[in-house]
Amino acid sequence: MFFSSLMEFGEIEHKWQKRWFEAGIYEAKKENGKKFFIHFAYPGISGYLHVGHMRGFTYADVIARYKRMLGYDVIFPAGFHATGLPAVSLAKKVERGDKNVLSYLRNNGCPEEIIKKLADPKEVVKYFSKIYVEEYWKKFGLLIDYTRLMDTISPGYKKFIEWQFHKLNEKKLLIQKPHFAPYCPNCGPVAVDKSETDISQGGDAEILEFVLLKFKMNEYILPAATLRPETIFGVTNMWVNGDGEYAIIKVGEEKWIVSQKAAFKLQHQFEDVEFIKKISGSSLVGKNCIAPLINKEVSILAAKFVDTDVATGIVMSVPAHAPYDYIAIKDSKTNIEPIVIIKIKGYKIPAKEIVEKMGIKNQMHNKLEEATQIIYKEEFHSGIMNENCGKYSGMKINEAKDIIKNEFIEKGFADIMREFSKKVICRCGAEVIIKKIPDQWFIKYSDDELTKKSKEHVRDMNIYPSEYKEELPKVLDWFGDRACIRKGSWLGTEFPFKKGWTIEPISDSTLYPAYYIISKYVNDGSIGIEEMNDEFFDYIFLGNGKPRNETWEKIRKDFEYWYPVDINLGGKEHKTVHFPVFIMNHVAIMEKKYWPKGIFVNWWVTQQKGEKISKSKGGAEPIPGATKKYGVDAMRLYYAHASSPFVDVEWNDDLVEQYKKRLIKIYDLFETLINLDGGESSIDSWILAAFNKEIEDVRNAMKYYGLRKASNSIYFNIPSILQWYLKRGGENKKLLESIVKKWIKAMTPFTPHIAEEMWEKIGSKGFVSLQKYPEAEEINYEVLIGEELLKKTIEDIEEIKKVAKIEPKNIYIYVAPKWKWDIIDIAAKLKKEKQLNMKNLMMEVKKLNIDMKVCNASY
RNA sequence: GCGAGGGUAGCCAAGCUAGGUUAAGGCGGCAGACUCAAGAUCUGCUGGUGUAGGCCAUCGCCGGUUCAAAUCCGGCCCCUCGCACCA
Numbered sequence: 001m002f003f004s005s006l007m008e009f010g011e012i013e014h015k016w017q018k019r020w021f022e023a024g025i026y027e028a029k030k031e032n033g034k035k036f037f038i039h040f041a042y043p044g045i046s047g048y049l050h051v052g053h054m055r056g057f058t059y060a061d062v063i064a065r066y067k068r069m070l071g072y073d074v075i076f077p078a079g080f081h082a083t084g085l086p087a088v089s090l091a092k093k094v095e096r097g098d099k100n101v102l103s104y105l106r107n108n109g110c111p112e113e114i115i116k117k118l119a120d121p122k123e124v125v126k127y128f129s130k131i132y133v134e135e136y137w138k139k140f141g142l143l144i145d146y147t148r149l150m151d152t153i154s155p156g157y158k159k160f161i162e163w164q165f166h167k168l169n170e171k172k173l174l175i176q177k178p179h180f181a182p183y184c185p186n187c188g189p190v191a192v193d194k195s196e197t198d199i200s201q202g203g204d205a206e207i208l209e210f211v212l213l214k215f216k217m218n219e220y221i222l223p224a225a226t227l228r229p230e231t232i233f234g235v236t237n238m239w240v241n242g243d244g245e246y247a248i249i250k251v252g253e254e255k256w257i258v259s260q261k262a263a264f265k266l267q268h269q270f271e272d273v274e275f276i277k278k279i280s281g282s283s284l285v286g287k288n289c290i291a292p293l294i295n296k297e298v299s300i301l302a303a304k305f306v307d308t309d310v311a312t313g314i315v316m317s318v319p320a321h322a323p324y325d326y327i328a329i330k331d332s333k334t335n336i337e338p339i340v341i342i343k344i345k346g347y348k349i350p351a352k353e354i355v356e357k358m359g360i361k362n363q364m365h366n367k368l369e370e371a372t373q374i375i376y377k378e379e380f381h382s383g384i385m386n387e388n389c390g391k392y393s394g395m396k397i398n399e400a401k402d403i404i405k406n407e408f409i410e411k412g413f414a415d416i417m418r419e420f421s422k423k424v425i426c427r428c429g430a431e432v433i434i435k436k437i438p439d440q441w442f443i444k445y446s447d448d449e450l451t452k453k454s455k456e457h458v459r460d461m462n463i464y465p466s467e468y469k470e471e472l473p474k475v476l477d478w479f480g481d482r483a484c485i486r487k488g489s490w491l492g493t494e495f496p497f498k499k500g501w502t503i504e505p506i507s508d509s510t511l512y513p514a515y516y517i518i519s520k521y522v523n524d525g526s527i528g529i530e531e532m533n534d535e536f537f538d539y540i541f542l543g544n545g546k547p548r549n550e551t552w553e554k555i556r557k558d559f560e561y562w563y564p565v566d567i568n569l570g571g572k573e574h575k576t577v578h579f580p581v582f583i584m585n586h587v588a589i590m591e592k593k594y595w596p597k598g599i600f601v602n603w604w605v606t607q608q609k610g611e612k613i614s615k616s617k618g619g620a621e622p623i624p625g626a627t628k629k630y631g632v633d634a635m636r637l638y639y640a641h642a643s644s645p646f647v648d649v650e651w652n653d654d655l656v657e658q659y660k661k662r663l664i665k666i667y668d669l670f671e672t673l674i675n676l677d678g679g680e681s682s683i684d685s686w687i688l689a690a691f692n693k694e695i696e697d698v699r700n701a702m703k704y705y706g707l708r709k710a711s712n713s714i715y716f717n718i719p720s721i722l723q724w725y726l727k728r729g730g731e732n733k734k735l736l737e738s739i740v741k742k743w744i745k746a747m748t749p750f751t752p753h754i755a756e757e758m759w760e761k762i763g764s765k766g767f768v769s770l771q772k773y774p775e776a777e778e779i780n781y782e783v784l785i786g787e788e789l790l791k792k793t794i795e796d797i798e799e800i801k802k803v804a805k806i807e808p809k810n811i812y813i814y815v816a817p818k819w820k821w822d823i824i825d826i827a828a829k830l831k832k833e834k835q836l837n838m839k840n841l842m843m844e845v846k847k848l849n850i851d852m853k854v855c856n857a858s859y
Numbered sequence: 860g861c862g863a864g865g866g867u868a869g870c871c872a873a874g875c876u877a878g879g880u881u882a883a884g885g886c887g888g889c890a891g892a893c894u895c896a897a898g899a900u901c902u903g904c905u906g907g908u909g910u911a912g913g914c915c916a917u918c919g920c921c922g923g924u925u926c927a928a929a930u931c932c933g934g935c936c937c938c939u940c941g942c943a944c945c946a
Contacts, residue, residue: 486944506944576863647865652871712885717883
């Protein structure tokens, strides 16, 4: 009631944000000699942000504000990840006039004249950078150092990335080797990913490696494509599509017969492929060929299920273990018998049995795929090669598979062909294929020394949650070489060693926190782009060479002061990509003392049912509406308190609404407290002890950024003990003044706006945001325990009244029976000897030979 | 397949690393106070059972260790996420 008559949350937010930003309290200043560098993994620019992003940003701000109040010089910079596809993707959709995107922009209040401009990716970056700052970060009260804003397509940043790649090259961490990448015959390289920027279909396709087993047919080779090369021992025949179009091609010195589609694809995957002539599938039917390794002659039959669009269009038949083959054999009316080569529990002839069990009758049955999956999984998991498999007999399938594959390739019996797991269609309508890039550039993350040093360094880092600290070394081991450049229309820095190729966006976002040191000077114009060459960066980041001018010296000093990063905070999607490369590039390039000190991973805010909120698809509560509806402080408290940072939470309007109410209650309580005008009473010592206990808990929790625990103390436990104090007749004006003051300070990192408002209300000067965080005074535990005892006794009496259904005139309190006191004496004795623990106590008590249950009854 | 995380009451969610007072707190629900009424707010209750604070049940399932297990150990079931040129 109090609050609503006072002021709206929105007005309070506006008032304090204006004052903070005018006073520039966010700016990093070197004052106290101890510093704290925190930043969040900067957002990719792909559209409006949603309530999920704000979770991580809020955590970062709460931590930054807390550290500031502990007396650290805090640097909390932020920027925009403009490189890569997202901005391009949005621009292309605007250009195409994509209805969803246009209405999405309009719904979020994008003016029509801006929408027109957004067909240009650079305008997308420009527009959204501004939105992020003005509409989200500032509106959330984030004390980001706004003098250091930067994006990854600015000229200065590009110079920085060029320098980084020069360094990587010097360290021999840039290598070239063949790579297989998605490619459109019309448009060139395309990205196959869930955003489906370049493609219209097949965003979730994976690249599979088919083994091509070379069956011989006179002078020709029939490359049978399979994912299960170990089943060669069970081959009974070959399949081709009788209606399909095939071709003879020359691959090196060999003549292959494959589908015409495959001929085209293989020209992009092998060098030296030459088309000779078309033939029909039917012309192959009835001929014989010889299987490699086992030298067995088998006949070529026609089967409808063979798809000439997939791999080579030539399939070897293993009817005992492949449901498709089994059904096709039955259809073919031949007398071919399945050859079982895998031992597996519960089956004799697996393909036959599963087909019969699932009631599959013909080659076009929709359950065939499922049957294949089941058999594949079971055999891979628990199958063993049987006596038909020569020297591989007795091997587990999952071991044999790779051994056999590698041996085949070594002996020239087989090759590898890459193929999508499903059809991928380019925006232009053409089918996307996989093309070999013979000399792709990689960053060599597999480097032994780099991996070793990185893993060792992780041991010294502060990583939250601790589970991730255990996981990271494994991730670093697993992390292989990363293709770091690509050709195509996306934003980024041109690769210095290959004209026309762009550095991809993971690789250009590894050392970037260091650039925040410089961006301030770029932004205020005191350093020019032309100055920012390798000499400059070598001096600033490595301390090599001599400064050209005073500004260089100044920046170097800043770098020495602020670096390394203390906390890099980012969502869980960064666990296996961004964070590893963030560490490894620092380890590779920077001096050891500048390697990152900590990582904080936050989980997501999901829609109901755990669906990921997606920027592009929108769907979640938009930020501007949400802040208006609930208030920023309520949302900040929701993030901090609704759950541990390390689990996904479902966005829940009602819950956020509850946090808003909670803040109103707290404000009301605050008003009640400051209006009290009483003197001392016996309960005073209790509130003092209880309050200090909470402050101590908050500080302990914040040592490991336990935001939830800390906010639980501040917003739930403290109000509850204050209520109890009032109930017990506490009204000490002087005492409450000091407690309330501390309480406001304790709130400030979490709900800064309302805290400032309260701070002003009690007549304090300056920003509470710049005050020192309260410290716990000595806690009188005796008083705490005494009050606890009283509380329990009252509860007990109530309980008894309820059970006995009586309304007593007098209440007699009896104390515990003698044996209990005896035990307390024993405990006290043990405590004196410093031997007090439950085990010792129980051992001593046993010596008394009392049956506690009986004793209880007899007293 | 490889790697990771998780299953706690009607719902959300702590507790688990270091076993022990009683499984926090919130929401929802019920009752009461205030109010013409509703809402908001405040107070109490909220697993079962019991006319003396007891007893019984319960932290995905089964077993083990222990005086004592949500917590430690083993096995099983189920769910979620990441896996690279998307960020």
